[in-house]
Amino acid sequence: MKHTKSLIELSGVWFDYHPDRQMKEQWALQDINLTIQSGEYVVVMGPNGSGKSTFARLLNGLFIPTEGEVRVGDFSTSDDLGQFHIRRKVGMVFQNPDNQIVATTVRDDVAFGLENLGVPREEMIPRIEQALEVVGLVGFENREPAHLSGGQKQRLAIAGVIAMNPDIIVFDESTSMLDPQGREEVRELMKELHQQGHTVIHITHSAQEAFLAERVIVIAHHRLQLDCPSKDLYNQSHLLEQWGLEVPLPIRLRALLKDQGLEINEPIGNSDEMVAQIWRYLSKT
């Protein structure tokens, strides 16, 4: 097996907002050990309040672990120099489309991150153009954010992030406040960014979105509960229910059928396989 160095590595990470006031078993994140390789597409699921956003913010040094260490590439988020590099490497798209746009026009907002990095103006212009092209907002340069739809606002936020050329993009429930159309737009974009070689980490509580990734991580009760390839998730789905997460429809159906005596024990990896199983049982007769 080829040995590759992990892009992200969390070792023995504990975190709390008020570590001095809280008992350790109530900390917001407890004992997280995890590695993520370059180019992965990872979904993080978990009920509200379980610590997903806290996890996300540990990844780019917005929060520093109370105990343990987070390493991105060659740097640790715990030292100041490392933080500076990590902010460039890890881009982040947040939940509320309204609260992450800084500037009064689309073009200026994409420029914001580049300005912070001190990128010279001549270099900024092509990078902005390119980022807007990736997210499909060419022609919107002078629009005001208030006149964009929810999906467009999130795409703008993504453009602002990719203009900075990060290796890793973290989406913290970036689809949850959008309508179905906006969600679809953002999902498509995630897929595309992954294909272009970005490492994508997508926090969500939609089971449907979990299956778009290659790997699924479940955080519940402030701990890492499950970490498996998404194709194995179907057979683990009974676990999802226990954490208050959405169970895919075919698996719920299988459980209902089992209650009434029709037991389908063959492993099911996706919706189509369940359809095929039912055909088989109905035509067996």
Add this chain to the structure above:
Amino acid sequence: MNSVMIGQYIPIDSWLHRLDPRSKCIFVFCMLILIFFANNVESYALLLFIGLAGMVLSRISFLLFFRSMKLIIWMILFTTLFHLIFTQSGSAVLETPVLTIYEEGVRQAAILSVRFILLMTFASLLMFTTSPIDLTDGLESLLSPLRRWRFPVHEFAMMMSIALRFIPTLWAETDKIIKAQKARGADFESGNLYRRVMAYIPVLIPLMISSFRRAEDLATAMEARGYVGGVGRSKLRVLSIRRSDVLLLVCFAIVATALFWMRK
């Protein structure tokens, strides 16, 4: 009616829209001063003419300028009445048993009304034709000499631009909260002044809380995008003085000289 509309940027293209915000700011600021120095009919006629020319050049419907006047109509009425009643010099123009109106009163009332209208016209011209971000940039650039005295020019400009960015958002939010509380039976329209003011508490508190939440979210988002203050930042926007800006300032010089000669 929708009060955010007053003083709002009208995004069309015109000669005035394309001018450098700095020259517009300087021009309007100086005009405002000139308005107070002018003291005869000819000067006001000239200033009104310039105001009208500005309106035409801006290609914005007169109706909108007219509407922005609604904002100051009470001020005009009030000062007019004040002067008609209390200024008592010159010859009487109208005598009634309760009140005598004097020539000087009429003159003062007219001058003040014209001044208000001129002020509003030039202010509207600036606001209508300059996008908020241009205005911020212009001010940042004009104020930048103050840096020498430790005035936080960058922070000031950043705050202003964020405030401008969030005005429409907060406006929509206010509208929503008012509706939500109305739907819960809140009454904003009846009772005495005290009760009416108190009725807005259920609107103000949620609004404040949501503004704090937004501010916190935004601060996090800015930090995540590498913002650490004004040091080491580059800028996408550069302001450039063009021929038309020079033209504007030359026009201004001519007008100022003319007004000086007309002054009595």
Add this chain to the structure above:
Amino acid sequence: MEISFQDITYTYSTGTPFEHRALQNIHVQFNQGSYVAVIGKTGSGKSTLVQLLAGLLLPTSGVLQVGDTRIHSRSKKLGEYRKKVGVVFQYPEHQLFEETVAKDIAFGPKNLGCDVAEIEHRVVEAMSWVGLSPDLRDRSPFELSGGQMRRVAIAGVLAMRPDILILDEPTAGLDYLGQRDLLSILKRFHQHFGCTVVHVTHNMNEAAELAEQIVLMSDGKVISTGKPVEIFRNLPYLQVSGLDVPDVTKWIMSLNQNLSTPVSTEIYELSALADELIHRWRRGS
């Protein structure tokens, strides 16, 4: 109370450059006590429609008849009418303002002019409806989790015992469990009080599961209305309006591809689908 929209048009910011016609010649009727779902893409006019019904906006032209009340462009004194209508806006937790949960829930009943004993009774009752434990009543609503805050806000509306209950995307932003809980609360509340419920959503599963009547909107017009079956039968129509069919329906459709006698697409509940499949399986074996 019968609700009838008669040729209603609504225009925002009339007479300004920002004039925008949000509703155009709306004709639609809701029966007394029915559960109505309003579906449509973002911007299709759903929120405008329900705000007219709530007496928060006045029609630009046309008449809204609710029981004996006629609302038109020059209607005045809608305060009395509004007392009969409860509205849960999108993200209703953003309207909380009181120091304690109980006081916030009491705001509506107090404005209705209920006496102290009645207010107390309604607060207790509403808290139990939404599943808030009684010992939360003296807590500040702002210390609660997002899901609990949403419950407080909804309790504040339920405590008004409205004849017409309007909900504008009530499940937006909740996690899976929170969504399921809320839907079951709404279902029980509707059955218990028999009030008319108007529920705006872009989640077809919600609409199919709860509604007796669906109103499909597109571009400021009601383009179709009827029972869920009648609406979801018409797939092309839905797709033109940028919408989809419920997940169960989608699943039945893929199942039907290989069945000689197709499963009825009038099934919207998973348990009903399981029953149907079991029935076929037993008959076969």
